Amino acid sequence: MTNGRHIPEEDLPLLAAGALPEEECAALRAHAAGCAECAAKLAEERGRAALLALAATQEKPAPTIKAELFARIRAEGEKEERYRWPAQADKGGESGRALRQVSGQAGRALAGGTNWWNWVLAPLAAALLIAAVVQWREGRRLEAELDGANQHLAEMVKERQRTEMLLDVLAAQDTVSVKMAGMPGAEKATGAVQYSARKGMVMYTAVLPPLPANKTYQLWLVPTTGTPISAGIFAPEERGTKKIWMAEVPVNTEAKAFAVTVEPAGGVPQPTGAKVLVGAVGG
Amino acid sequence: MSPHGSTGELVSDWSLLERVVRKDESALSALYDRYSGLVFSEAKRILRDTGAAEEILQDLFFQVWRTAERFDAARGSLAGWLLVAARNRAISRLRRNTGKTEDLDENGVSLRVDLESVAAQNVLLNKVRTVMGSLPEGQRQAVELAYFEGMSHTEIADKTGQPLGTVKTRIRSAMETLKQVLR
Numbered sequence: 001m002t003n004g005r006h007i008p009e010e011d012l013p014l015l016a017a018g019a020l021p022e023e024e025c026a027a028l029r030a031h032a033a034g035c036a037e038c039a040a041k042l043a044e045e046r047g048r049a050a051l052l053a054l055a056a057t058q059e060k061p062a063p064t065i066k067a068e069l070f071a072r073i074r075a076e077g078e079k080e081e082r083y084r085w086p087a088q089a090d091k092g093g094e095s096g097r098a099l100r101q102v103s104g105q106a107g108r109a110l111a112g113g114t115n116w117w118n119w120v121l122a123p124l125a126a127a128l129l130i131a132a133v134v135q136w137r138e139g140r141r142l143e144a145e146l147d148g149a150n151q152h153l154a155e156m157v158k159e160r161q162r163t164e165m166l167l168d169v170l171a172a173q174d175t176v177s178v179k180m181a182g183m184p185g186a187e188k189a190t191g192a193v194q195y196s197a198r199k200g201m202v203m204y205t206a207v208l209p210p211l212p213a214n215k216t217y218q219l220w221l222v223p224t225t226g227t228p229i230s231a232g233i234f235a236p237e238e239r240g241t242k243k244i245w246m247a248e249v250p251v252n253t254e255a256k257a258f259a260v261t262v263e264p265a266g267g268v269p270q271p272t273g274a275k276v277l278v279g280a281v282g283g
Numbered sequence: 284m285s286p287h288g289s290t291g292e293l294v295s296d297w298s299l300l301e302r303v304v305r306k307d308e309s310a311l312s313a314l315y316d317r318y319s320g321l322v323f324s325e326a327k328r329i330l331r332d333t334g335a336a337e338e339i340l341q342d343l344f345f346q347v348w349r350t351a352e353r354f355d356a357a358r359g360s361l362a363g364w365l366l367v368a369a370r371n372r373a374i375s376r377l378r379r380n381t382g383k384t385e386d387l388d389e390n391g392v393s394l395r396v397d398l399e400s401v402a403a404q405n406v407l408l409n410k411v412r413t414v415m416g417s418l419p420e421g422q423r424q425a426v427e428l429a430y431f432e433g434m435s436h437t438e439i440a441d442k443t444g445q446p447l448g449t450v451k452t453r454i455r456s457a458m459e460t461l462k463q464v465l466r
Contacts, residue, residue: 010451010455013454013455013458013459014429014436014451014454014455016458017426017429017430017454017458018370018374018429018430018433019425019429019434019435019436019439019450019451019454020435020436021435021436021437022435032391039391040393042391043359043391043392043393044393044395045458046363046367046391046392046393047359047360047363047392047393047394047395048458048461048462048465049367049430049458050363050366050367050370050392050394051366051394051396051407051411051461051465052411052415052426052427052430052431052461053321053324053325053328053366053369053370053430054321054404054407054408054411054412055411055412055415055427056324056325056327056328056431057324057328058320058321058324058408059320059323059324059327060319060320060323061319061320061323061336061337061340062337065319065323065337065340065341066312066315066319068341069315069341069344069345070308070312072341072345073308073311073345073348076349077306250435250437251437251438251441252437252441
């Protein structure tokens with residue numbers, strides 16, 4: 001935490017080498033984002049730390065990776081081309097090309113006038129035009145469905161990993177349960193924390209009143225020594241849902257209590273707002 | 284494609300990047316040839332998994348292709364950005380099982396050394412290896428655990444059994460040595 005002061009010189013190499021806990025990193029990065037002097041120093045220190053990468057044993061990736069990269073780039077380009085039709089010229093898409101040919105034939109047939117063949121070709125071309133439009137739209141629909149399915153799969157994988165983490169914390173031998181009770185002004189609020197110091201993991205649920213605009217709830221681990229440690233910001237759960245939040249804190253931190261405060265949106269490095277939930281470890 | 288121009292001079296990263304903005308595949312190919320080894324080796328060192336390292340490598344260069352116009356020469360070096368981004372992504376992936384998928388600030392990497400030619404890369408590779416090899420064991424271990432394993436100083440202190448202050452001092456000293464050698 002910088003409290004508005006510049007990032008201490010002695011913290012810069014630790015931050016750049018990735019050796020600071022995330023809570024400290026977040027505060028220092030937030031300061032650098034608004035301080036050109038610290039941002040420049042940090043950029044230089046990061047550049048130096050990046051060269052540590054050169055200590056790794058140097059290997060070449062398989063040639064197929066480059067080929068795959070360019071195949072991916074071309075596939076992406078073709079996909080974008082298809083989606084641009086008909087607002088922009090579709091120079092590469094098959095359906096677009098077919099559509100332009102049929103459209104041209106239909107237009108010429110309808111505009112031809114005197115040749116009797118036009119009377120035969122015009123309805124045929126129009127039918128082909130409709131078929132091509134239907135095919136193009138179907139192609140887009142299938143691609144959209146595929147994108148949706150891929151996204152759904154990614155979400156399922158993420159959810160499974162989260163479930164495994166929850167089980168991991170629950171199964172840890174040192175996990176303690178802490179019930180948090182509402183403070184004056186939020187007497188009906190309740191919350192529960194499961195905390196494994198060895199894993200440095202906190203999982204929690206809470207039932208809380210809705211928040212004012214631009215405010216957030218923030219959970220704090222109150223250690224036996226030192227200042228409170230943020231265990232994440234969260235929003236009240238929607239009616240009928242029971243959300244479980246997870247956060248990581250420095251491992252082997254002995255906790256004496258947990259508390260929830262109301263803080264400005266985005267959270268703060270140290271608690272400033274009113275306590276709405278408090279629970280003592282072993283209480 | 285050769286990373287050199289028609290007259291044989293080395294084409295700078297930023298010239299190549301400008302061409303990537305104009306969707307010139309040969310420019311991306313040159314950048315890939317220039318940095319893929321460094322990026323892949325770093326990601327593999329962190330993840331110890333060839334497939335995962337290749338995935339990160341490909342994703343990074345795909346991002347360069349798609350968002351080249353967002354890179355700002357004034358904010359730093361492309362090589363530095365690639366190395367920091369590869370490290371952050373690999374660490375993020377490494378820690379996925381423990382939930383550390385925090386947003387990673389990959390902006391603003393100022394590299395005051397040249398990595399654009401194979402010769403320059405070889406010089407720096409030797410320098411960095413020499414520095415790492417010459418560090419006292421405790422310093423080398425601390426900085427490697429931080430950079431390649433993504434451990435915080437607290438975690439390193441816990442793992443090595445050293446006081447937190449000692450770990451911090453070791454990392455600062457190692458980084459200072461690197462600074463002196465690269466000056």
